[in-house]
Amino acid sequence: MVIILQNKRSLSGMLFGVIALTITLFHFTFGPFDPPQHPLESVVAEHVSAVKQGIMAGLKGEVPADIGEKNTINSDKLPAKRSRGLAPVTQAIPAFCQNFCFFSSTFTP
Numbered sequence: 001m002v003i004i005l006q007n008k009r010s011l012s013g014m015l016f017g018v019i020a021l022t023i024t025l026f027h028f029t030f031g032p033f034d035p036p037q038h039p040l041e042s043v044v045a046e047h048v049s050a051v052k053q054g055i056m057a058g059l060k061g062e063v064p065a066d067i068g069e070k071n072t073i074n075s076d077k078l079p080a081k082r083s084r085g086l087a088p089v090t091q092a093i094p095a096f097c098q099n100f101c102f103f104s105s106t107f108t109p
Contacts, residue, residue: 009093016090020083027079034076 005011037043057063 012093013090016086016093020086020090023079023086024083027076031079032076034074
């Protein structure tokens with residue numbers, strides 16, 4: 001325990017790794033959190049009807065209605081993004097702390 005407390009960079013890397021592992025295990029154990037997506041047939045049918053409505057509006061001389069994409073938060077992708085975000089932090093801590101943290105890296109019993 002004393003060795004771990006002496007090497008703070010290693011401890012911080014392990015803590016971030018444990019946090020990322022916990023997030024991932026929680027998601028795989030209790031997920032998926034979002035309802036399943038629509039079947040391919042219904043998605044294709046929606047696009048075909050939107051194209052048809054756009055063509056009909058263009059032939060009539062009307063301006064077609066803009067249907068923007070829905071930007072919803074996908075709660076199934078958030079844990080993966082968090083884990084991928086913690087990985088560079090775990091790797092960067094030793095690189096940035098190397099110049100600022102002055103402690104012995106050798107073990108003396």
